[in-house]
Amino acid sequence: MTLADAIAHARRGEDEGLACLFxxxxxxxxxxxxxxxxxxxxxxxxxxxRRARDEISSLRSPSDLRVWIGRIAFDELLRQPDGTGxxxxxxxxxxxxxxxxxxxxPRGERAALLLxxxxxxxxxxxxxxxxxxxxxxKRAMRRARQTVAAHMKQAGCTQTCNTAWLIAVLDELCRxxxxxxxxxxxxxxxxxxxxxxxxxxxxxxxxxxxxRPEEEKPGFFQKWFRSRRFG
Numbered sequence: 001m002t003l004a005d006a007i008a009h010a011r012r013g014e015d016e017g018l019a020c021l022f023x024x025x026x027x028x029x030x031x032x033x034x035x036x037x038x039x040x041x042x043x044x045x046x047x048x049x050r051r052a053r054d055e056i057s058s059l060r061s062p063s064d065l066r067v068w069i070g071r072i073a074f075d076e077l078l079r080q081p082d083g084t085g086x087x088x089x090x091x092x093x094x095x096x097x098x099x100x101x102x103x104x105x106p107r108g109e110r111a112a113l114l115l116x117x118x119x120x121x122x123x124x125x126x127x128x129x130x131x132x133x134x135x136x137x138k139r140a141m142r143r144a145r146q147t148v149a150a151h152m153k154q155a156g157c158t159q160t161c162n163t164a165w166l167i168a169v170l171d172e173l174c175r176x177x178x179x180x181x182x183x184x185x186x187x188x189x190x191x192x193x194x195x196x197x198x199x200x201x202x203x204x205x206x207x208x209x210x211x212r213p214e215e216e217k218p219g220f221f222q223k224w225f226r227s228r229r230f231g
Contacts, residue, residue: 003062010056015193018053022189025069030181031174032073032114036107037083041181046188046198048076053192066121070129074111082107090176094157098169101151105144112140117163118170 001009001020009017029048033041051072059068085103102110115126116137123141127134149161159165178185184201191198 003065007056007059007062007065010053011059018049018056018193019189021052021065021069022049022192025065026185026188027174027178028119029069029073030185031088031118031170031177033077033080034086034088034177035102035110035114035118035173036077036080037085037103038077038080039083039086040200041086042184042188042200043198044076044080045185046191048073049188049192051076066119067125067128070115070119070121070125074129078107078111085110088173088177089180091173094152094159095169095172097155097157098148098152098166099173101148102144102169105147109140109144109147112137113144113166114170116141117166118174 001016003020003024006017006020006024010021011017026045026049030041030045033044038044048069052069055072059065085099088099091099102113105113111130112126115121115129116123121129123134123138126137130137145161145163145166148166152159152161188198190196
């Protein structure tokens, strides 16, 4: 199904169209929510796509999709408590080190980096999504790149931290997050379709070892018996 077909189906209220748009856009939205440090990623992504379903009539063509879903997503994402990025499983080496730097950037710089390097937006598109002047988005992007480059240099990375490298790093983050959250994303889509509330998975608690029962202390008769059993 092409994106144009998916939009037409979704505008008619058909689940197949919504599912296609969801599959096409949710990996980036999910990764953005994690990088921005949303405490309940599944819950906020569910809200984003419920809004997208309700506002589908305003989406006219595939060329409008990036800005259309971006405005809905960042309106929800930037309402969440500000914090460092959530853990993303499956990263190692330079990518893991780069994520440590990205996860601690100021939120505005993370947003610019995510849109320009992670989602492939142009500066005017990112400015439209964030409702900011284009020059502010470019400045935030420049500061983000400089901070990450300085962090990587201090960590001993020999890579050139240019825009192409940052695009590759965020692509790896997106693929790692897509693999790690596959089951949760399926549950989110089911909740969007049915209207049921999304329930965050229970946190994994460390295994606890059951305490060993205390050995029974020998009483008077046991001591007396032991002292005479071989006598």
